[in-house]
Amino acid sequence: xxxxxxxxxxxxxxxxxxxxxxxxxxxxxxxxxxxxxxxxxxxxxxxxxxxxxxxxxxxxxxxxxxxxxxxxxxxxxxxxxxxxxxxxxxxxxxxxxxxxxxxxxxxxxxxxxxxxxxxxxxxxxxxxxxxxxxxxxxxxxxxxxxxxxxxxxxxxxxxxxxxxxxxxxxxxxxxxxxxxxxxxxxxxxxxxxxxxxxxxxxxxxxxxxxxxxxxxxxxxxxxxxxxxxxxxxxxxxxxxxxxxxxxxxxxxxxxxxxxxxxxxxxxxxxxxxxxxxxxxxxxxxxxxxxxxxxxxxxxxxxxxxxxxxxxxxxxxxxxxxxxxxxxxxxxxxxxxxxxxxxxxxxxxxxxxxxxxxxxxxxxxxxxxxxxxxxxxxxxxxxxxxxxxxxxxxxxxxxxxxxxxxxxxxxxxxxxxxxxxxxxxxxxxxxxxxxxxxxxxxxxxxxxxxxxxxxxxxxxxxxxxxxxxx
Numbered sequence: 530x531x532x533x534x535x536x537x538x539x540x541x542x543x544x545x546x547x548x549x550x551x552x553x554x555x556x557x558x559x560x561x562x563x564x565x566x567x568x569x570x571x572x573x574x575x576x577x578x579x580x581x582x583x584x585x586x587x588x589x590x591x592x593x594x595x596x597x598x599x600x601x602x603x604x605x606x607x608x609x610x611x612x613x614x615x616x617x618x619x620x621x622x623x624x625x626x627x628x629x630x631x632x633x634x635x636x637x638x639x640x641x642x643x644x645x646x647x648x649x650x651x652x653x654x655x656x657x658x659x660x661x662x663x664x665x666x667x668x669x670x671x672x673x674x675x676x677x678x679x680x681x682x683x684x685x686x687x688x689x690x691x692x693x694x695x696x697x698x699x700x701x702x703x704x705x706x707x708x709x710x711x712x713x714x715x716x717x718x719x720x721x722x723x724x725x726x727x728x729x730x731x732x733x734x735x736x737x738x739x740x741x742x743x744x745x746x747x748x749x750x751x752x753x754x755x756x757x758x759x760x761x762x763x764x765x766x767x768x769x770x771x772x773x774x775x776x777x778x779x780x781x782x783x784x785x786x787x788x789x790x791x792x793x794x795x796x797x798x799x800x801x802x803x804x805x806x807x808x809x810x811x812x813x814x815x816x817x818x819x820x821x822x823x824x825x826x827x828x829x830x831x832x833x834x835x836x837x838x839x840x841x842x843x844x845x846x847x848x849x850x851x852x853x854x855x856x857x858x859x860x861x862x863x864x865x866x867x868x869x870x871x872x873x874x875x876x877x878x879x880x881x882x883x884x885x886x887x888x889x890x891x892x893x894x895x896x897x898x899x900x901x902x903x904x905x906x907x908x909x910x911x912x913x914x915x916x917x918x919x920x921x922x923x924x925x926x927x928x929x930x931x932x933x934x935x936x937x938x939x940x941x942x943x944x945x946x947x948x949x950x951x952x953x954x955x956x957x958x959x960x961x962x963x964x965x966x967x968x969x970x971x972x973x974x975x976x977x978x979x980x981x982x983x984x985x986x987x988x989x990x991x992x993x994x995x996x997x998x
Contacts, residue, residue, distance in 0.1 A: 558708075558711060558712055558757065559711075559757050559768065559769075560704070560707065560708050560711055560755055560756075560757055560768070560769035561755060561756050561757070561758075561761065561766075561767070561768050561769070561944070562753060562755055562766050562767040562768075562769070562941070563650050563652065563718075563755065563756055563761060563764060563765055563766065564646055564649050564650040564753070564754045564766065565646070565751055565752065565753040565766075565907055565910070565911075566641075566643075566645045566646040566649070566751065566752050566952075567749070567750070567751045567898075567904065567907050567908050567911050567951060567952040568637075568638045568641055568642050568724065568748070568750040568904065568952075569613075569952050570613035570637070570748050570749075574613045574614055574615075574616065575610075575611055575612070575613060575614075576610075576612050576613065576614040576747065576899075577611075578603070578610045578967065578968055580614075580619070584618060584743075585599055587621060587623075588733060588735070590733065590734055590794075591735050592735070595737070595740065598737050598740065599740060599743075599744060600969060602740070602741055602744040602745075603744050603967065603969060604967040604969055605870075605871060605967075606744055606745055606871060606895075607870055607871030607874070607895045607896060607965060608744075608745070608747070608895060608899045608900075609896040609897060609962075609965070610968075611897060612747040612748075612897070612898055612899035613747055613748040613749070613898070614727070614747060615630075615634055615727045615728030615731075615748055616630065616634070616728065617630045617728045617729075617731075618727075618728060618731055623731040623733060624733050626729040626731070628669070630728055630729070631667055631669075631726055631728060631729045632676075634727070634728050634748070635664065635667065635673055635676070635724065635726065636676070638722070638724045638748075638749075638750040639673075639676070639677055639722060639752075642750065642751060642752035643677070643681070643720070643752050646720075646752045646753075646754055647681075650754050650764075652718060652754060654681035654682065654683050655681075655682070655683060655684055656718055657681075657683055657684075657687060657719070657720050658686075658687060658688065658714055658717040658718055659687070659688045659689075659690075659707060659710055659714065659717060659719035659720070660674050660677060660678065660687055660689045660690070660719070660720050660722075661674075661689075661690045661691075661692065661703045661707065661719065661720070662674045662677065662690075662721075662722045663692035663693070663695055663699035663700065663702065663703050663722070663723050663903055664692075664693060664724055664725060664726055665693055665694050665695055665696055665699060665726075665902070665903070666694075666725065666726045666729070666730045667693075667726030667729060667730075668691065668693040672689070672691040673691055674689040674691050675689070677722070688710065688714075690703075690706065695903075695931050695932070695933070696787065696902075696903070696930075696931030696932035696933065696935075697867060697869070697900075697902045697905065697929060697930060697931050697932075698903070698930055698931025698935055698936070698937045699723060699903040699931060700723040700751070700903045700904065700907070701772065701774070701906075701929050701937040701938070701939055702774065702931070702937060703721045703723065704721060704753075704769070704772065704939065705772050705774060705937070705939075707719045707721060707755050708769065708772060711757040714757075715757065716756075716757065716760075717756065717757055717758070718754065718755070718758070719754070719755045719756070720752060720753070720754055720755075721752070721753045721755065722750070722751075722752045722753075723750055723752075723753075723903040723907070724749065724751070724901075724902075724903065724904055725749075725750070725901070725902035725903060725904070727746055727748055730742075730789075730797070731743060732796060732797070732798030732799070733796050734796030734798060735792075736792045736793075736796075736798070736800070738801050738802060738803075739790075739792060739798035739799060739800045739801075740798075742798065742799045742801070745869065745870055745899065745900040746899065746900050746901075746902060747898060747899030747900060748901070749898050749901025749902070749904045749905070750903075750904040751907035751908075753907070762944065763944075766943070766945070766947060767925070767941040767942065767943060767944060768941065768942045769939060769940075769941055770824070770924070770939075770940040770941060770942050771820070771824065771939065771940050772937070772938070772939035772940075773816055773819055773820045773937070773939070774816075774935065774936075774937045775812050775815045775819075775935060775936045775937065776933060776935045777808065777811065777812050777815075777933070777934050777935065778933045778934065778935070780808075780934075782804050782808060783804075783808045783811075783812070783933070783934040784933065784934065785802065785804075786801070786802045786804040786805040786808045786934055787799070787800075787801055787802075787805055787931075787932040787933075787934060788800055788802075788932065789932075805934075806876075808934050809934070809936070810880075812930065812934055812935060813877075813880075813928070813930075813936050815936070816928075816936040816937070816938055817938075820938055820940075821855060821857070821860075824860040824924070824926070824940050825855060825857070825859055825860040826859055828859075829855060829856055829859040830855075833853065833854075837853055856882065857881055857882065857883075857926070860924065861926040861940070862923040862924050862925070863890075863913055863918060863919065863923060863924070863925045864881070864883055864887045864888075864890075864891075864925075864926050864928075865890070865906045865909050865910060865925055865926060865927035865928065866878070866883075866887075866888060866890075866909065867891070867905050867906060867909075867928065867929050867930060868891045868892070868894040868898075868899075868900060868901075868906075868908065868909060869895070869905070869930075870895070871892070871895065874891045874892055874895065875888070877928070889912075889961050890909045890910075890912040890916075891909050893912055893960050893961050893962065894908040894909045894911075894912055896962060896965055897953075897956065897960070903929075903931075905929075906927050906929060908952065910925070910927075911951045911952050912953055912957075912960070913925075914947045914948065914949055914950075915948075915949070915951060915953040915954070915957040916957065916960075917946075917947075917948045919943045919946070920943060920946050921943055921944065921945050921946055922942065922943060923942070924940055924941070924942055924943075925940065925941040925942075926938065926939075926940050927939050927940075927941070
């Protein structure tokens with residue numbers, strides 16, 4: 530009897546110990562966002578619509594058809610007249626970028642965002658255990674992480690990672706890396722810096738699929754502070770619930786639809802091919818097929834399964850016309866859509882069944898700051914917070930796309946009611962803007978007149994300059 534009691538006690542002790550071990554492991558795997566800071570450039574770097582046209586006019590490689598294409602792209606982009614550009618482009622040095630200017634562009638983002646981040650959160654740079662920097666198109670030596678470590682005198686055993694070539698989705702890739710590193714580093718603090726090198730990668734050629742990036746991409750970025758220390762969860766803004774990555778790089782079509790190349794005249798740029806829409810749709814479909822069962826309630830999944838079952842057509846012959854889809858709003862309260870361009874935002878909204886209210890943060894982030902590549906999602910989050918939309922317990926879905934080709938997504942839970950105006954504080958009261966019609970549509974619409982094909986091109990350029998000035 531005593532032996533039996535000992536065996537029972539040992540078994541019970543083992544079960545309790547095992548459960549406690551799982552709890553400790555689970556606690557160490559949590560990922561909290563303590564703070565984030567979006568980059569806002571100085572006023573002298575603002576790109577008005579007139580400035581954009583003047584930059585276009587400097588490109589001597591362009592003809593009438595290229596002007597028409599750029600005008601159409603700018604008018605339909607969804608960008609406003611207060612976005613920010615790199616110094617070398619504003620100073621008319623885009624064709625001969627220097628290394629020092631490229632490094633200065635990065636330093637501006639690093640110092641501005643990290644200084645504010647450390648001051649706001651009260652965390653010292655010496656307490657950072659993990660540092661990840663993602664810049665797709667610029668990777669100097671020493672690395673960009675080394676520049677930050679040197680500037681802030683971070684500790685010797687810090688784990689530093691430099692991510693390049695990951696495209697607009699690099700921010701979520703970096704957070705996924707942090708999540709995995711947290712599994713083996715307890716009570717750690719991690720900093721992620723997400724930005725893009727715009728100045729040295731300005732395209733000076735005339736190939737239309739490569740000119741589009743000049744119309745859309747603007748200077749921006751964001752720094753984030755994350756931790757798995759449960760003692761700090763009460764001061765956290767968000768908690769990471771799940772994250773999922775989908776990569777279609779094994780497909781040649783997907784690999785080449787968004788790629789850095791040189792054109793026939795040796796001008797380096799980023800080419801977006803006609804296949805990118807189909808590839809992005811496929812990547813998003815694969816990603817959501819794995820993500821949605823994790824975040825939607827069971828009743829919604831059952832409802833969808835019943836309504837899409839072939840036998841249900843016998844009951845309701847008009848079911849196909851009703852276009853049955855999963856209702857994402859049963860498991861998600863806010864949607865972080867990448868602010869890439871107007872057509873992409875509208876297309877994603879339509880495919881996901883989102884309202885204008887859901888798409889407003891992405892549209893307004895695009896209008897105010899432009900396509901800031903990997904930092905774009907955080908301007909969208911900042912808009913939600915500045916508008917006081919984020920309440921405790923709300924779920925936020927972030928979706929991003931990147932070269933390779935990949936689609937990445939993550940879901941956050943809001944830890945408390947958020948209301949910091951952040952990078953939006955000087956303009957949030959003027960948003961949302963109802964009329965986002967581009968003024969260039971009226972000023973330069975005459976460029977589409979077919980009769981201009983018989984007019985001397987220099988006269989067309991001079992008239993365009995007069996219209997803008």
